Amino acid sequence: MSDMNHPNDASTEVTTTGAARTDVVPAEKFADPGVPAHKPRLTDVDPKSAKRNERIVTFLFVLSCLGAVGTVVAYVAVPPEGTTESVRLSTLLLGLGMAVSLLGIGIAGIHWAKSLMGDAEMVQDRHPIRSSDAVRAEAVRDLNEGLEDSGAVGRRGLLKGAALSALALFPLTIAVPLIGSVGGDWNVSKFKHTMWKKGTRLALDPSGRPIKASDVNIGSAFHVIPETTEEYRETHEWITEKSKAVVLMVRVRPEELKSDQSPEGQQWSYDGIVAYSKICTHVGCPVALYEQQTHHLLCPCHQSTFDVADSAKVVFGPAKRPLPQLPIAVDDEGYLVAQDDFAEPIGPSFWERLK
Structure with missing residues (x-):
């Protein structure tokens, strides 16, 4: 074999057929530039x-x-x-x-x-694992x-x-x-009830303006709080009570509701208007993303999804229980009102909860 075809020759290359190529340019060698010279800072001089x-x-x-x-x-x-x-x-x-x-x-x-x-900048050459005493x-x-x-x-x-x-x-x-905060209030029974009661009007959050049934269009969603006085909304107690009583209300076509009654047979919706607690039953994040076509409510924290047309039952995600439903009706003036408080405690599980 000639020197031209020698496999160790840097100027040749062997093809897949075994033939050698002689048009390969050898790699250009250059010296190690090393570490650039140190430029002293003002604080150095x-x-x-x-x-x-x-x-x-x-x-x-x-x-x-x-x-x-x-x-x-x-x-x-x-x-x-x-x-x-x-x-x-x-x-x-x-x-x-x-x-x-x-x-x-x-x-x-x-x-x-x-x-x-x-x-x-410094360069340290590699040494054996155990350096010499001098090093x-x-x-x-x-x-x-x-x-x-x-x-x-x-x-x-x-x-x-x-x-x-x-x-x-x-x-x-x-x-x-x-x-x-270690010595805070550990009375978890406060989560069993909210400030909703029979006859309390549903009001817009945060304005506090009462809502009429005629104001709610099909496909619309409202963030709802209990109606109360403006003076009470300026108190610290209101902040705590509001955090438990917040509601998301939507309106669907009545025929699209798969369930709108309590276990006792009481009707909890009004002409397709349903209201549910905004507090996710997983870890308590606000459930406020409504998808009109599917009637799904999405929790943005962990993607738990609830079907508002079917008693807010869980259709996806880590939540294990439906959102508590607020039973609603209308009063003589056409305003939406609560029939009672939520039928079960709002929010995630705690040790005194039955389910």
């Missing part, structure tokens, strides 16, 4: 700049500490009770405090790494130099103290509210 950036990072860590302390103070001084405004204010202050605390740590860490820690000693020396260069030990003690304080205080923004 100017001590004043390094000191200024150290003060900036320290300030950010201190700001994080103040945010954590402010969150705890807001939790104690502005409890979410009394009015809707107090709930909003408490939530706002807690969120701002936690944001300042966590952002202070994050921004300070990034700025520290970008401006003060060493940024020179191990060199590695320890390099680590010590890195610690010294980052300013984590020895110098910049104020910066180190600010960083440790920020990291130590931030968990309080989560732990204090959690600990404070």
Whole structure:
């Protein structure tokens, strides 16, 4: 065989038929460019700049500490009770405090790494698993130099103290509210009843305007709350009661209803208008996505799907029980009213529930 056909020749290639090709161009070799030269930053050559950036990072860590302390103070001084405004204010202050605390740590860490820690690129050749004593000693020396260069030990003690304080205080923004809620209200029997009762008018959420049956068109969906006074809707108690009593009401053609009666034979709908609890029986998410053609209600959290034309029975998803139905009728003025409360507890399971 000639040198032209030798399989080790880089300028040849053997085809599938065994013939050799001589038109293949060998790969061009080039030298390893290596690591580019290090470009020093301003903080590497100017001590004043390094000191200024150290003060900036320290300030950010201190700001994080103040945010954590402010969150705890807001939790104690502005409890979410009394009015809707107090709930909003408490939530706002807690969120701002936690944001300042966590952002202070994050921004300070990034700025520290970008401006003060060493940024020179290094290449480390591979070695056997167990390096020689000389190499191990060199590695320890390099680590010590890195610690010294980052300013984590020895110098910049104020910066180190600010960083440790920020990291130590931030968990309080989560732990204090959690600990404070341990002694909350565990009376689960409150879920067995809502503020719906016989004669309570159905009203639009959030305006509170009563709804007439003539206002509800076929295929439409309404978010419904019990009618109450405007003064009561400004109280903290209303927030709790509304969260249990929210309803989704839709209207279908009466002939499309597969079931519209209670187990006792009482009619629970009015001329194709049906109303169900918006609280999913899986984990309590709001069921509010209505598909007109299929009459399906979808829970956006875990995709549990309920059929409003068939007593809101589950047709898909992890939920195991239908949505509780609110029995409705109309009063003498044509307004939609509740016949009674829900026939069963709303929401997901709890240990005192029979089913």
